[in-house]
Amino acid sequence: MGLAARFLEEAGFSTLVLTPNPEWHRAVGIPRSAAIEYPYGRPVGQVVDREGQRAVLLAALSVLVKAQKPGEVWHLPFTWPEEPRETDWQPPEMSPLIKIYLDEIKQARKREARKL
Amino acid sequence: MEKREKAIDGYRFLPPGLAAWVRTFIPEGAFKGSIPWTPLSKSLSQTSFALVTSAGISLRSDRPFDMEREKREPLWGDRSFRAIPRGMTGNDIDVNHLHINTTYIKQDINVMLPLARMAEFEAEGIIGRLAPTSYSFYGYQWKNTDFLTEAIEPMSRGMKEEGVEAVLLTPA
Numbered sequence: 001m002g003l004a005a006r007f008l009e010e011a012g013f014s015t016l017v018l019t020p021n022p023e024w025h026r027a028v029g030i031p032r033s034a035a036i037e038y039p040y041g042r043p044v045g046q047v048v049d050r051e052g053q054r055a056v057l058l059a060a061l062s063v064l065v066k067a068q069k070p071g072e073v074w075h076l077p078f079t080w081p082e083e084p085r086e087t088d089w090q091p092p093e094m095s096p097l098i099k100i101y102l103d104e105i106k107q108a109r110k111r112e113a114r115k116l
Numbered sequence: 117m118e119k120r121e122k123a124i125d126g127y128r129f130l131p132p133g134l135a136a137w138v139r140t141f142i143p144e145g146a147f148k149g150s151i152p153w154t155p156l157s158k159s160l161s162q163t164s165f166a167l168v169t170s171a172g173i174s175l176r177s178d179r180p181f182d183m184e185r186e187k188r189e190p191l192w193g194d195r196s197f198r199a200i201p202r203g204m205t206g207n208d209i210d211v212n213h214l215h216i217n218t219t220y221i222k223q224d225i226n227v228m229l230p231l232a233r234m235a236e237f238e239a240e241g242i243i244g245r246l247a248p249t250s251y252s253f254y255g256y257q258w259k260n261t262d263f264l265t266e267a268i269e270p271m272s273r274g275m276k277e278e279g280v281e282a283v284l285l286t287p288a
Contacts, residue, residue, distance in 0.1 A: 001170050001255060001287035004268045008168075009152040011272045014282040021126035021138075021287075029147040031154075035124040041171070041216035043286050044233070047224040053233050057284075061160055061243070064282060066119075070151035075120040084129045088217055095214045096190030097258065101137070108136040 002028030018043045018060045022073050033073040034060040038080050039089035046081075156282060158244070166247040166280040167200075168271065169229045170255025171221055171288040172213040174198045181212040181254045193256040197267035199274065200250045202231050215256055216288050228286055247278040255288045 002024055005015040009031040020043055022035035036043055036056065045053040056078060063074040080087065098105065127135040156163065172181040172194075181194045200209070206225050211218040221228045234246040251274070253267040275283070 001285055003261060003264060004168065004170070004253070005283075005285050006152050007264050007268045008272055008275075008283050008285075009154050011276075012154055013272070013275065013280060014154045014156040014163075015285060016282070017285045017287065019126075019287055020124075020129070022124055023126045023139075023142050026145070026147050027142045029149055029151040031151055035126065037122070037124045037126075037128055039129045041213075041218070041288055042220050042227040044227050044230045047220050047227055050226075050233070053226050053230060054236070057230055057233050057237070058242070060284065061237075064156050065160060070153040071147060073118045075118065075122055075124045077122045079122075087129060089129060091214055091217055093214075095256075096187050097215070097256070098134070100190050105133045105137040108140055109133040112132075112136040112139075 002030040005030050014064060016060060016064045016067075018056075022075070025071070025073055029071060030073075031070050032063060032067040034063040034076055035073055036060075036076045036078055038078065039084070039087040041089050158281070160243050161241055162244045164245045164247055164279050164281045165234060165243055165284060166275050166278070167229050167231065167234065167250035167284050167286070169252050169286045169288065171216070171228045171252060171286070172211055172218070172254045173200060173221065173225070173229060173252035174210050174212070175200065175204065175208055176210055178210075180210050183212050183214055186214060186256070191258050193258060193260070193263075194254040195257065195260075195263040195266045197251055197253040197271055200229060200231070200252055202235060202246050202248060202250065204231060213254070213256070213288055228288070234284075247275065247280045249274055249278060
């Protein structure tokens with residue numbers, strides 16, 4: 001999504017990415033980000049929570065006004081009401097990519113565990 | 117540059133193995149390189165918006181994003197895009213994405229593509245206008261940037277034609 005934002009910004013649009021994973025900015029260089037600690041697939045909020053969705057969007061839109069320089073990441077102060085394991089954001093079946101990289105994923109976890 | 121009232125942990129919802137793997141793709145330090153920039157030239161209340169998501173949302177009347185080929189070729193992701201007119205609801209759409217649970221978007225499109233909320237903001241004068249058309253593409257593009265010319269570039273032409281000035285992007 002960061003590359004799409006860069007493309008659109010280059011084409012003359014002011015862009016804002018509302019992202020649950022702001023760390024990608026360091027890899028891609030995203031013009032403006034509003035970071036939100038919400039599960040993947042629901043960055044605006046919970047199903048039929050009109051007021052909650054409005055609050056998130058108003059905060060995100062304010063970042064469009066506040067960001068003054070390329071690459072700013074504003075962290076939004078919202079908290080998802082469920083613990084991560086209760087959010088059920090993952091696909092019902094393991095994605096084809098994860099299946100083929102499963103060994104690499106396990107190794108990455110072991111390497112991190114060794115560093116700790 | 118990071119502005120924090122609360123520091124977001126972008127890995128909080130990922131299982132530990134997946135988080136460790138994703139971290140292998142992300143450099144430790146700040147992004148080095150130039151970042152394009154188009155300043156917001158008007159107040160929000162005078163600005164025309166479009167929405168873009170990478171969630172694989174299509175209209176029921178559209179061809180759905182191609183999940184079958186991705187199942188056969190796990191490093192391939194559909195590079196097409198769909199126009200989503202304002203006013204669409206969960207009843208009008210299909211969602212195909214092999215990397216998230218799509219149930220919630222089907223129940224309420226606004227959790228990902230907030231067309232109804234932005235239409236409310238337009239009616240209340242908070243934004244100038246929500247354009248007639250918003251867009252979805254398919255965000256799983258593994259080490260491939262062809263989607264920029266095949267999806268994002270034609271979207272950007274459509275946005276220019278509809279007088280869009282600012283774009284809110286929501287990744288899946």
